[in-house]
Amino acid sequence: ADGKRDVVDPEVRAYVSSLVTALGGSGADEDGRYVLGDDALACLRDLKKWLKLYDEKANRLDVARCLAESNLVGGDLLQILAAWPENATDDRLKSKIALACLELLVPLTWPLDKNSKEMTVNHHRHVPYLEIAQLGYKRSIINFDGARILHTAIRCALPSMAVDMGDRSTRDEGIIKLLLYFIRNIAMIAPPPNVQYEGDEAEISRSATIDAFDYQDVFHLLLTVSSTIGEDYNTQDVVVLDILFHLIKGVDIEKLFLDEKAADNSKMDELVRLRKKEAAMLRSYQTNAPTRHNRFGAMAWLQREDAKMTTISGQAAVTDSSRGLAKMDATKKFKPPRRALKGDNGPMDFDTPVHLSVQATKHLRAFVEEFLDSGFNPLFNHIRKAIDREAERVLEYHPRQFFYLISWFLEAERVRRRNKNPSKVQKSAVSEEVDSYSLVASVLNQEMFVTLNRAMDYTFEHKSWQDLSAAMKCFTQILLTVHDMSESPLEDDQEIAENILNRIFYEETTHDRVANITRTYKDQGFGYLDSCTELSHHYLRILEQYSKQNVDLQVRSRRRVRRKKKAARASGQDEADDDIVDESEGEDTTRAERTSHERKFEFKRFAARFLSQGCVDTFVTFAAYYNDLKSSQLKRAHRFFYRVAFKQEMSVMLFRVDIIALFYKMVKGPEGLDPQSSSYKEWDEFVKQILKKCTRKIQERPELVVEMLFSKINSTAHYLEYGYEKQTVTTK
Amino acid sequence: SKGKSAAGLGIDEEIEVTRKPRAPRVKLDEHRLLSKNGIPKLRKKAKNLKFKGKGHEYSDASRLLAFYQLWLDDLFPKARFLDALAMVEKMGHKKMMQSARMEWINEGKPHSGVH
DSSP: OOSSSOSSOHHHHHHHHHHHHHHEEEOGGGTTOEEEOTTHHHHHHHHHHIIIIIIIHHTOOHHHHHHHHTTHIIIIIHHHHHTSOGGGTTOHHHHHHHHHHHHHHHHHHSOOOOSOTTOOHHHHHHHHHHHHHHHHHHHHHHTOSSSOHHHHHHHHHHHHHHSOGGGOOHHHHHHHHHHHHHHHHHHHOOOOTTOOOOSOGGGTSHHHHHHHHHHTTHHHHHHHHHHTBTTTBSTTHHHHHHHHHHHHTTBOHHHHTSOHHHHHHHHHHHHHHHHHHHHHHHHHHHHHSOSSOTTOOOEEEEEOSTTOEEEEESTHHHHOHHHHHHHHHHTOOBOOOOOOOOOOOSTTOOOSOBOOOHHHHHHHHHHHHHIIIIIHHHHHHHHHHHHHTTOTTOOTTHHHHHHHHHHHHHHHHHHHHHHHSOOGGGGGTTGGGOOOGGGGGGGSSHHHHHHHHHHHHHHHHTTOHHHHHHHHHHHHHHHHHHHHHHTOSOHHHHHHHHHHHHHHHTOHHHHHHHHHHHHTOOSOOHHHHHHHHHHHHHHHHHHHHHHHOOHHHHHHHHHHHHHHHHHHHHTTOOOTTOSSTTOOHHHHHHHHHHHHHHHHHHHHHHHGGGGSHHHHHHHHHHHTTGGGOOHHHHHHHHHHHHIIIIISOOGGGGOOHHHHHHHHHHHHOSSOOOTTSHHHHHHHHHHHHHHHHHHHHHHHOTTHHHHTTSOOOHHHHHHHHHSSOOOOOOOO | OHHHHHHTTTOSSOOOOOOOOOOOOOOOOHHHHHSTTSHHHHHHHHTTOOOOOTTOHHHHHHHHHHHHHHHHHHHOTTBOHHHHHHHHHHHTTSHHHHHHHHHHHHHHSOOOSOO
């Protein structure tokens, strides 16, 4: 801005800065108070016109840049808003000016779209600068000393919100939307990836945002809007969705629901655990570290066949042949070309974990609980309908947020329940007071399943992996919730859960979809890998439990249905076609035995879909991250391999050199699992079994030595496993 | 005309720039895999592979992995073990490899009269 070679047309800059100057200012005469210029309102309107008619129309961002450089937000707008005291709400001029400020703040904080194809040279020039400027806006807005800016913004919209939905003018609707978008923008602004923010990160972090939202009553606003959606609000649903998404994405639910004392403890535990992990890493390094100085110069050679030798330097090779081989491998330079993982690092990414301060955790938890109690059903039901009917306001990214938020809140609800009654022993005693699952019922109905299935199909087909990932997370959490419901002491819950499970159990298209998604993983990024392995793990597990459901339980459920029908009949609602009423107990038992037998067979057939090499490879890729996985994730991989090898007796699928090498490394290192960790033991046991089976198989069938190198097709695998061809009966 | 070009000190003559063709990159393809040093050698050497069995699972596995590693190092020295394994696995989907694999498996099968 030194006058020479300016990036912005000097005339534009002159106009804009003269407007900013005329807006007002603070001077020594007024003790540093901010004083409005004579024609402040007109100035604000002119600035808005500049943004609209120059920047937006010509698609330039020049005015935004000038405004960022002249510190309009921190120097003027926030000062003006702060000077609107609570008791002066009736002052027409002041409220008009406040609204005009808000009208400028929204476009200035609007998310900058970097990926659109319409980016011009000007965009490339200004966007990096504006991104940093927006961080500054956010910092000064949520940390403003003199007043609660967000709260003031809410006050601008209160008169419009007080009007009944039917009586609101377009202007009223516009003001409400303006406010919600302002909050969305504030929640959304975050340092872009690959940019080092120079200020204090803590001032714009998620924790700071949550604290500000709590202190400035934004949470109340969100609760009000979401709990009365459909009655007092209608089209605002997607903006609220947007706000919630940017507020909670990446927040760890388990940590959120730890109480403060436990949180302190868990912080200590965390520290202890990390120190232990570090110590284990050091230990494993030290066992392999050289014992003498680095110029000691030991050299070993490996006698190969045909009088060939391989030389290896360093002591490692002298002591241990396998470490010698590792060293030989490590010195090779060639790397085959590799494709990068396709993750999402933009603002719509939800896989990056976020840390919250103790204070923010408390605030967010309170909000989440209230939201679950009042806003969950109305909001998500409303949005589901909007998505189904493809309403115009539903943008491309909304379904992703929708599914992610449902998965997040369902998990929150489950964790909350678990914490509420930790001892399951007492549940019979307090069964009167148990809450039903009606608080989250809106996402467990048939319509939701239709929407979800359609979304999974569509995103899978169109390869929009992050959207699919969100939908899978949602499905997983629904399954887990239904599963919890089936163990609820309330009969109604049990019945609903049983109906849902029954439907899923016989839905072949869903089976195919889950198996297909798992089978086709290919560099979609770790978040996707995590979601798809999680889904298939729980899907298999829950359906297996359902198929094993004992005869006794089924008899009981039939008895329950009968009782209900009887009651219905007694109350006069006769139904002619109930086949259950007239059966006796004995018939119930035989019927139940037959069903459970059928289900076992069904399940076996279904589980066989996960025996393909593709599914195994997906889980191998997942397990290869073993050093970064949590114990629940390690368990997931363990159970899958265990299922393949022992429950379904296709261990041959795991007999491939790279898989064996991975298993070996996980247990024996170097850089293996920590022997003190809980997962180590079960992996050790499992790997030992697999290795035993593998060596035995090689001796039994020497062909396996070659096949160990390749992926096996099913018929080959079957032959290697059992020693005879699979009988292929074609009945169809 | 010959004299003229000589007077021009050969400047007008076109000089042919010949660059030595780059040595073809060695690839781990199916031909290499099926060559004498490839899988046939692996099968031959496998006959000497001995395992100790129960109680020695890990040492057996380490021997098995070393067996493959050394074989691959002979066959395709420049790639690391796991990279080379991935390349070999990829080759397994080729037609030629598939039929060869089928043959090796059939060799091991008990001979039945019906064919």
